[in-house]
Amino acid sequence: MSTDSPRLVTIGCNHHKTPLEIRERLALSSENVEHLHDFLKEHAAFKEAAVLNTCNRIEIYAVSENGAYAEHIAEMLAKIEGFPVNEFLEHSYVHEDMEAVYHGFKVASGLDSQMVGETQILGQMKTSYAAATGTKVIGPVLHRMFQKSFQAAKWARTETKIGTGQVSLGNVAVELATRIFGKINTSRTLVVGSGDAGRDVAKAFHSRGVTAISIASRTHANAEKLADEIEGLVIPFNTWEESLPYIDVGIFATSAPTHILSEQTISRILAGRKRKPLFLIDLALPRDIEGSAGDFPNVFLYNLDDLSEIANENLRNRQKEVDHCLKELERKAEYTWKGIRL
Amino acid sequence: MNPENWLLLAGTMAYVAALLLTLFRLGNSREPLHGSNLILILIGWFSQSAGLWILGMEAGSCPIRNTFQVLQFISWSIVILYLFTGQVFRLSLFGTGSASLAAIIGFSAFVIPGANRFQPTSYLGGDPRIEAHAALALFSYGIFGLLAVLSILYLLQDKSLKSKSHASVFRFLPSIVDMDVVLLRLLVMACVVYTISVGIGALYFVSHLNEVSIPKIVLTLALWIAYWVALILRVMNKLYGTRLAWMCIILLGAALIILWPVEASRDHSHLVPAASTPSFFQHVD
Secondary structure: OOOOOOEEEEEEEOOOOOHHHHHHOOOOHHHHHHHHHHHHHHHHOEEEEEEEEOEEEEEEEEEEEOHHHHHHHHHHHHHOOOOOHHHHHHHHHEEHHHHHHHHHHHHHHHOOEEEEEOOOOHHHHHHHHHHHOOOOOHHHHHHHHHHHHHHHHHHHHHHHHOOOOOOOOHHHHHHHHHHHHHOOOOEEEEEEEEOOHHHHHHHHHHOOOOEEEEEEOOOOOHHHHHHHHHHOOOOHHHHHHHHHOOOOEEOOOOOOOOOOOOOOHHHHHHHHHHHEEEEEEOOOOOOEEOOOHHHHOOEEEEEEOOOOOOOOHHHHHHHHHHHHHHHEEEEEHHHHHHHHOO | OOHHHHHHHHHHHHHHHHHHHHHHHHOOOOOOOHHHHHHHHHHHHHHHHHHHHHHHHHHHHOOOOOOOHHHHHHOOOOOHHHHHHHHHHOOOHHHHHHHHHHHHHHHHHOOOOOOOOOOOOHHHHOHHHHHHHHHHHHHHHHHHHHHHHHHHHHHHHHHHHHHHHHHHHHOOOHHHHHHHHHHHHHHHHHHHHHHHHHHHHHHHHHOOOHHHOOHHHHHHHHHHHHHHHHHHHHHHHOOOOOHHHHHHHHHHHHHHHHHHHHHHHHHHOOOHHHHHOOOHHHHHH
């Protein structure tokens, strides 16, 4: 870092290198990201720059002509956030030139994420790229690097198993619902109980656009809290059974000591549902739904073990693919780096 | 082999290529390449169309003069129906399924002994009504084929969801609800086209009663009634889901079985002078 020749650099903090309490203190508001863009634009040491700011990482991609770029960025963060320069330098990492390109490819592909293969980071990277382009702090080198990163991410997603299958219970349940209903945003969903597992799965459905969600819980306050989070409708606990003929998805997560939904009840409600499929998710332990309820045609019953098994299998498949994916990304990064003129 | 047969074989091979490409992708847990698949299916369809066009020009009529041509025409119908309906319904793997069935039927035409035996050009009796009837009847076979393809996809999806199988191939299948909707639409289409075909045939035969083969008429009407019963029960929500899917597969099997006695009659008719040859209707419903 002693020479002053131009170089492509990445400096930042993420969940691999930086403890959570440091990342919490360092977290940038969108306003401060703009300030950082302004500082980078005005600073003579930086020809180009872009800031990637997510819950797990703050990274600055830049083209610098000054070997002391890390110190400059630490000083900027000290001015904006009041974050100590030395502390930032201690907990941050730096990648230069080809390594910076390779790092960008890994980040965009979700290989550097806490949940390997997740795709949210790609959207966040695109947003950061758009913001940097908007402030005209970005130039030809970073344009190329970001575009190639997006292409690499697309390759990883379509040509490898790195993003195959969902790895959280909520997303596994949503994927199953999609295999049953196609578009799930119009699916009517009933949540019975407000335990953590049920809450997570309900949130996953809400995040995929499901708006018709009813919540029934013995503890009314818990139901209201969940309803606030997912824009649901609270119904009295003793009326949930009456909703069954009209719902598409039922999420059960009560702490009841025995079944609250029997095979007999399912049989009765199916008579009124005709050919509409019913997706039942039983997240309770002991189980809320009698196991034989899943034997009826057009009734698809999954319990906690079923969902966990799918999530774990998907995660194992992703892990198996990591090495192959990293090697190919490195090759792509080398090729991209050869085409970059600083 | 004639140029037209090479074209028909090339068409069938293109469908096989579409199937193999998808199987290769699925085998590696990768998403099927819809664009490449569609291009292969289109290549196959154009090649098959060219082959059938040459045969049609030779005959001066619809190229359905013998078992070989009938099977190729059914295979062609399945693909053209997919090209129109599949792009509207946008069901994943529907194209591969359709191409597979078209390939199986297309290959059968090449391997069935004596399938390509020459038939007199007057085979359809030279009457445009009976030619339209026969062509529509075979076209409806194409719809029956698509119904069966979709039914198989439905059964696979249902089975995988019920058995909690999470093999990646099942993720690429269309959803249960989407397939249910398309099954109904195809069933309506099958009933309408087949009814028109039977109707045109009936208009011809009331004036040519001496040419009517009673067993063929009975089988034709039985198949026609069976499809209508399936449709009515589906609309009444009495027959749906896996039962409807099995019904569509069984009905396609029955429809194809009906073609066998047709060939037996055709062999018999081969001995009859062209002027009094029984119409194709007797053989292909």
